[in-house]
Amino acid sequence: MFIDDTIAAIATAPGEAGIGIVRISGDKSIDLTDQIFRSKEGKKLSEYKPRRITYGYIIDPKTDKRVDEVLVSYMKGPNTYTKEDIIEINCHGGMIPVKNILELVLRMGARAADPGEFTKRAFLNGRIDLAQAEAVMDLISAKTEKGFDVALNQLEGSLSKKVTKVRETLLEMLAHVEVSIDFAEEDIDEVTLDFLLEKSNEVEKDIQKLLDTADTGKILREGLSTVIVGKPNVGKSSLLNALVRESRAIVTDVPGTTRDVIEEHLNIKGIPLRLIDTAGIRETEDVVEKIGVEKSKELFNLADLIIVMLDASRELMEEDKQIMDLIGQKKALIIINKTDLPKKLNFEEVETIIGNKKIIKVSLAEEKGLDEIEDALVEMVYQGQVRAKDSLLVTNIRHKNALERALESIKDSTKAIKQQLPLDFVEVDIKNTWEALGEITGDSVGEDLLDHIFKNFCIGK
Numbered sequence: 001m002f003i004d005d006t007i008a009a010i011a012t013a014p015g016e017a018g019i020g021i022v023r024i025s026g027d028k029s030i031d032l033t034d035q036i037f038r039s040k041e042g043k044k045l046s047e048y049k050p051r052r053i054t055y056g057y058i059i060d061p062k063t064d065k066r067v068d069e070v071l072v073s074y075m076k077g078p079n080t081y082t083k084e085d086i087i088e089i090n091c092h093g094g095m096i097p098v099k100n101i102l103e104l105v106l107r108m109g110a111r112a113a114d115p116g117e118f119t120k121r122a123f124l125n126g127r128i129d130l131a132q133a134e135a136v137m138d139l140i141s142a143k144t145e146k147g148f149d150v151a152l153n154q155l156e157g158s159l160s161k162k163v164t165k166v167r168e169t170l171l172e173m174l175a176h177v178e179v180s181i182d183f184a185e186e187d188i189d190e191v192t193l194d195f196l197l198e199k200s201n202e203v204e205k206d207i208q209k210l211l212d213t214a215d216t217g218k219i220l221r222e223g224l225s226t227v228i229v230g231k232p233n234v235g236k237s238s239l240l241n242a243l244v245r246e247s248r249a250i251v252t253d254v255p256g257t258t259r260d261v262i263e264e265h266l267n268i269k270g271i272p273l274r275l276i277d278t279a280g281i282r283e284t285e286d287v288v289e290k291i292g293v294e295k296s297k298e299l300f301n302l303a304d305l306i307i308v309m310l311d312a313s314r315e316l317m318e319e320d321k322q323i324m325d326l327i328g329q330k331k332a333l334i335i336i337n338k339t340d341l342p343k344k345l346n347f348e349e350v351e352t353i354i355g356n357k358k359i360i361k362v363s364l365a366e367e368k369g370l371d372e373i374e375d376a377l378v379e380m381v382y383q384g385q386v387r388a389k390d391s392l393l394v395t396n397i398r399h400k401n402a403l404e405r406a407l408e409s410i411k412d413s414t415k416a417i418k419q420q421l422p423l424d425f426v427e428v429d430i431k432n433t434w435e436a437l438g439e440i441t442g443d444s445v446g447e448d449l450l451d452h453i454f455k456n457f458c459i460g461k
Contacts, residue, residue, distance in 0.1 A: 006032065007103045007121075009113035010098045011460030019094030022101045023460055024087040024110055025118055030074060032108040033087045035061055037072055046061065050076040057100050058089065067104060068097045082118055083125040116457025120450065123442060130453070131160045132441025134396055137457050138221055146270035147220040150393050158392045159210075159399070163440050166206050170434040173199050177427045193417055200414045203433065207407045210392075214400040217393035219304065219381050223265065223272035226377075227300055230309035231319040235337035238364040239309065240264060240277040243373070269378050276303070299318070306332040306381065309356075312361070313341035314347055324353050333376055334359045340366050398453070399440050406436035 012019070024033065034044040039056035048054050051074070055161045058067040071090040080086045089105075091097045106112060110147025114120075114136070123133045131154060138151035154160075173196055228236045237440065244264050262277040278300075295320035300306060308323055310316070324334075333352055340363040350359065358376055362369025394400055438444035 006110045007113040007117055008102060008110040009118070009460040011088070012093070012098065012103055014095060015093075019090050020093045020098035020100055021078070021460075022089040022091065022105060023118065024089075024105060025080075025082045025113075027085060028111070029085040029087045032105065032110055033072065033074070033089075035108050036067075036104055037070070037089075037175045045072055045074055048074070050074050050171075053090075058091070058104065060104060066068060067100050068092055070101075077124075081127070081201075082121040083127050106305065112307070113459060114454070115459050116454030119457060119461055120454045123450075128155075129157075129160050131163070131396075131399065131440050131444065132157060132452075134398075134443075134453065137442070138395060139223075140458065140461065143223060143265070143272035144220065144267050144270050147272060147395075150217065150220055151286075152397060153392065159394070160441050161393060162206070162210065163437050166203055167351060167434055167437050167443075169199055169203055170437070170439065173203075173430050174427065174434070177430065178425050180423050193420065197414065197417045200410055200417060200430075204407065204410045204414060205409060207403055207437075210394050211400065211403050211407060213393040214395075214403070216382055217395035218397065218400070219271065220393065221233070221395040223274045224377075224381060225274045225276070225302065225304045227276045227278060227303040227305075228307045228308060228309060229278055229300055229309075229323055233319065234309040234311045235364050236277050236309050237262070239307070239335065239373075240275060242364055242367065242370055243268070243273075243275060268374050271378055271381050273377070281374060285326060300326060304331065306330050308332055308334050310334065310336045310345060310350065311338050311344055312336050312345045313338045315344050316346055321353060324350075327357070331380055332357050333373070333380065335369075335373065336361045337364055339363045339368075359397055402436050402439045406433045409433040409436060 004027070006028040008022060008023065011021040012021040030046050036058050037045050037054075037056055038059055039045070039048070039054050045054060053071050053073045055071055056069075058070050059065065068091045073088045073090070075086045075088075077084045077086070089101055091101055102112075119128075119133050119136050122128050123130055124225055135154035136153050139148060139155060142148035142151055176192050176195055180282075190454050192325045226241055230236050240262065244266055264275045264277075266273050266275060306327060308327065310320055332354070334350065334357050336347070336350070336359060339361045347359075356382075360369055360372050360376060362373065394403065409432035411427050413426055413433065416425045416429060435444045439449075442450075
């Protein structure tokens with residue numbers, strides 16, 4: 001990528017709309033726009049002051065034909081999103097107007113922007129750091145209000161400030177280490193070791209605190225993959241319909257009605273849920289149903305959360321036990337349905353099999369227990385450690401990996417200090433911690449990683 005060229009892209013989603021926007025960024029933005037824009041008074045855009053919207057027309061200079069009626073805004077760098085001159089052409093929405101204007105802008109000398117290149121320029125030009133740049137995409141793709149709030153806080157620098165503060169502590173530690181190495185003949189090692197141990201423990205706690213939010217943050221960013229499993233006719237589809245609050249899945253008294261996977265995305269108290277209703281798990285000779293059962297087992301293994309459904313009106317069967325045995329260490333919620341019917345299920349036996357997993361007794365037919373299910377889902381996501389009001393959450397798997405490496409390095413540092421190993425060893429561990437944290441803010445990343453991050457962005461962002 002050449003940072004000194006001028007780029008352009010369509011900044012609005014494809015399809016019919018009230019307006020469409022073509023965005024241009026670079027030092028030639030105003031020059032090339034002057035070639036194709038004329039205000040109603042017949043003036044060029046450069047004849048007007050920046051930071052105002054000017055009404056006029058886009059005109060093809062080859063044919064002198066009007067391409068569209070537009071409103072054009074000119075923002076002069078460095079006080080812009082990319083810290084470069086930016087032009088935004090607001091035209092009529094639809095594929096044809098924006099396509100024609102973009103083609104004309106490219107013909108005038110701009111280059112088609114790569115995915116995320118406007119945000120990448122904002123990062124390279126120092127307007128935002130890498131964590132803030134990634135938060136831009138999180139804002140766009142947020143599925144809930146809570147996910148949006150977390151992304152907005154990261155865009156404003158909440159995570160970056162915390163990481164930067166920890167890195168400053170690490171630099172302070174490095175300064176003490178280097179002084180001790182350079183002046184080894186001075187009797188300052190004991191004081192230095194006490195100081196380093198205190199700061200190393202402090203850094204370790206700060207990193208661990210951030211890591212403790214990662215699972216919740218990932219869910220808020222990507223959604224919680226939740227699979228409903230159970231033998232046929234226990235109420236899996238009824239639960240899906242109740243949570244979605246519409247008749248999304250067919251419900252009958254005939255076992256094996258659901259033969260394929262039914263998936264719905266919903267928001268439960270700020271938690272984005274990817275809810276999957278599966279075919280009832282049982283032995284069957286029906287070829288189609290057998291395929292559905294196998295798919296259910298596959299999804300079971302990939303899910304973030306398992307909802308196991310049992311029938312209070314039937315005794316515990318071998319199929320139920322096999323399903324509960326599959327849970328293992330997975331996060332799981334046990335729902336006992338049909339409590340409005342005469343009880344035949346041995347609840348004590350269920351508790352013995354599933355251990356400390358939460359059990360909720362409901363009657364979906366009478367719409368009883370839904371609130372308790374929703375509360376349990378929220379509590380399982382936050383795990384009693386992170387509350388919904390918390391805004392500083394680690395939502396990005398890249399950030400989590402960097403924090404894990406940083407934590408491992410600072411623990412090695414703590415161990416080396418306690419064992420009073422030569423300070424050269426301690427210095428290496430502290431530097432590794434510092435560099436790992438720098439990957440989050442972009443202070444220590446290579447061009448390949450930047451390309452990988454920004455290629456997932458929207459073209460016009």
